[in-house]
Amino acid sequence: MFDIDIWQEIFSTIRKNKLRTFLTGFSVAWGIFMLMVLLGSGNGLQNGVREQFSDNAENIMWMWTGETSIPFKGYKEGREIRFNNEDYDYLLDKAEGVDQVSARFFLRGDITYSYGKEYGSFTTSTCYPALADMEKIKISSGRFLNDLDMMEFRKVVVIGDDIRKALFKEEDPLGKYINIGNVPFMVIGVSHDPRSQDNRQSYMPFTTAQRIYGGGNRVHTFAITTEMVQTAEEATAISDNIRQQMAMRHSFDPTDQKAMGSFNMLTEYIRTMKIFQAIKMFVWIIGIGTLIAGIVGVSNIMLILVKERTREIGIRKALGASPASVIGLILLESILITTIAGYIGLVMGVGLMEGFNYALEQMISSGGGDQIFFRNPTVDFGTAISATLILILSGALAGYIPARKAASVKPIEALHDE
Amino acid sequence: MIVLDSIHKSYVTGTNSLHVLKGIDLEIGAGEFVSVMGSSGSGKSTLLNILGILDDYDSGSYVLNGKKIKGLNETKAAMLRNEMIGFVFQSFNLISFKNARENVALPLYYQKVSRRKRNVIAMEYLDRMGLKDWADHLPSELSGGQKQRVAIARALISNPKVILADEPTGALDTVTSFEVMDILKEVNDQGITVIIVTHEHDIASMTRKIIRLRDGIIAEVIVNGDLQLYRDRVLAE
Structure with a gap:
């Protein structure tokens, strides 16, 4: 042939x-x-x-709180809902379909960062170590926060690349102390975002921030990663379940979107x-x-x-x-x-x-x-x-x-x- | 060599059945030089197709070289045609985009002979036809007589037992016709059975036996010794 x-x-x-x-x-x-x-x-x-x-893990989910807009169990509307440290423990240990949890405590106003003669105003993100995976934070030198930093309320900070440039110029920042709102923090790492959105941001242990800045057991927002399920329905079921539980814990109507807001990335991704x-x-x-x-x-x-x-x-x-x-x-x-x-x-x-x-x-x-x-x-x-x-x-x-x-x-x- | 016993053949078109061959009994021995004559519609083409294993018959029997030919599949029939029969046609039927040598060599291709070997053999046969210098020419560059000689070389190259020639001189002028007939006679002299279908008397007269068909049966068989004279007379004209 x-x-x-x-x-x-x-x-x-x-x-x-x-x-x-x-x-x-x-x-x-x-x-x-x-x-x-x-x-x-x-x-x-x-x-x-x-x-x-x-930019983020595709199974990330954010949760935040606000004021209720629907009366519930004798409570009037307009009541402020607040997450707390017990919610963190609940989410981490008991909630179904939750993988990792990070909490955030907002620092009030702009906080001045200074080192020697250099200073500037930057964003501070307070978080748990799990956030590194959730937001895909890249560390260009040093390390990210760890569990010991959390447990011992260490005054350590991971700074974004722009902060390093502003405060340290060519100097090696690792092990140096910078003042954040007049509290000295040791720089343990430098993060770097290839899309340069998060370079003006630093990462601080949530527990330390809560204690230093008088937060009591207040948590402003949670970021969690859910189980990697295959269908949008399953992903929505996880976030619905968390909402139900939170509504029960804080006595608000589960359908009240103002009381607690959330965004489940996985549903969108799927x-x-x-x-x-x-x-x-x-x-x-x-x-x-x-x-x-x-x-x-x-x-x-x-x-x-x-x-x-x-x-x-x-x-x-x-x-x-x-x-x-x-x-x-x-x-x-x-x-x-x-x-x-x-x-x-x-x-x-x-x-x-x-x-x-x-x-x-x-x-x-x-x-x-x-x-x-x-x-x-x-x-x-x-x-x-x-x-x-x-x-x-x-x-x-x-x-x-x-x-x-x-x-x-x-x-x-x-x-x-x- | 060829034994036909009450061969019947009809063609069915729609509801009509055309009975073309109505019982042909014929025996052609090895080395005979035979012509088949008859007017159109007498069944001579059909007979030729059956002899050439190009078509099957309805009833009777056809034995070629001791082998009964009936109900063969296409592949088998193609193989038998290739081994046993050499065809020569009125319109030469050379392949237009192949040169003379490639045309002659084609039957050997289907015998799976190597390219080099079949080209050597093809050149030998072209030489025998006096066309050695024309080996690389396409059919369109050859005259009618040359084309028919190429076709005869192609028919001979597979060493067939029988040459079937369908109006081999039909497209040629008289002189060339006689040249072609001379070649066919030489072929016959080497012991190959040659069967010619023709309607020209002078061509038929050059064979040794004339089979005349009429309406699907053999009307007469003329064994021809003296008709050689007939040819001389035609040539003289």
Whole structure:
């Protein structure tokens, strides 16, 4: 089947019908090209949106309190609800579906940070060590807060990169003491946010802050991570359950959104990813539709070719060509055209998306990419392989009907149409 | 070599059935030089197709070289055609995009002979036809007589037992026709059975036996020794 003769025969017929072969090949190449561009764009959009989620763990959930807006169990509306340290213990030990917990105590007003002669006003985030995982805090030197810092109410702080630059210039900040609102804190680490949003922020042990700044057992907000469930319904069930429990603990109507607010990222994340799965499926359907149009084109051309070559096929059969060898001849030609044309379309589609990606990377690395909802719009290797397999298969499919027709050519009739 | 015993063949088109061969009994020995004659519709093409294993028959029996030919599948039939029979056609039926040598070599391709070997053999046969210098020419660059000689070389290359020629001179002028007939005679002299279908009397007269078909049966068989004279007369004209 793979000797030189059959290829010679195929190439000589292709040479005789250059334009037709080109047009046929073009429709297949176009189909694959569009499939690659669509898939790449779909991937790019998905990666872009995923990037937007990447600031935090996708299973993070925030909770905060306010004043009640619905009367409940004899209480009037307008009552202030406050989280406390017992809520922290409850969430960590008893609440269902909760993985990690961090609490936050807000420091009032702007607090001045100073070191030697340098000073500035920065945001202080008080938290538990778990926040490092939740908000994906990156430490460029030193360490983040740990449980011992919490238990011993240590006066330590992790400062953002901008704070380090402002206070320390080129000096190594680790182990140095800075004054935060006139209380000395030892710098134990420097954090660094590649998207430079949190660089003007420091992280302080929640317990220390609560004690120093007179918080009693007050907690302003909680950040928790939930179990990594698979459906949006399950994710919502976890946050609903926590709301029920909190409503019971603090005596407010569970439907009162003003009393306690929360945002469950996982629900949003799962929903968004669902949308992208749907988009991806849609893209495949359109792409394959385009491809089918190309394949029908090839099939059509091959049918005409077989009709034109009826006499030649008749001669071959009279001289001893078996039906299998005739089928092989037509099928191989069809596979050859679709595979080569499809491969060209594949390379061009992937090439375009890679080029686009390169331009995008340049833009992002030069700092202009923050608003772009589009990242790495490329097609992975596995997809390209399956597209190639689809091509070869479709080539065989396109050639099959014409090949069967060719094999059924009766030499007598073929040789008698003068 | 060829034994036909009450061969019947009809073609069914829709509700109509056309009974073409109505019981053909025929025996052709090895090395015979035979022509089949008859007007159109007499069944001579059908007979040729059956002899050439291009078509099956309804009833009777056909034995070729001791092997009964009936109900073969396409692959088997193709193999037998390739081994036993060489075809020569009125319209030459060379493949237009292959040169003379490649056309001649084609039957050997289907015997899975290596490319180099079949090209050498093809050159030998072209040489025998006096076409050595034309080996690299496409059919469109050859004259009618040359084309038919290429076709005969192609028919001979697989060493067939039988040559079936369907109006081999139908598209040629008289002089070229006789040249082709001379070649076929030489082929016959080497012991190969040659069967020619023709409606031209002068061509038929050059064979040793004429089978005349009429309405699907054999009307007469003329064993021809003296008709050689007939040919001389035609040539003189």
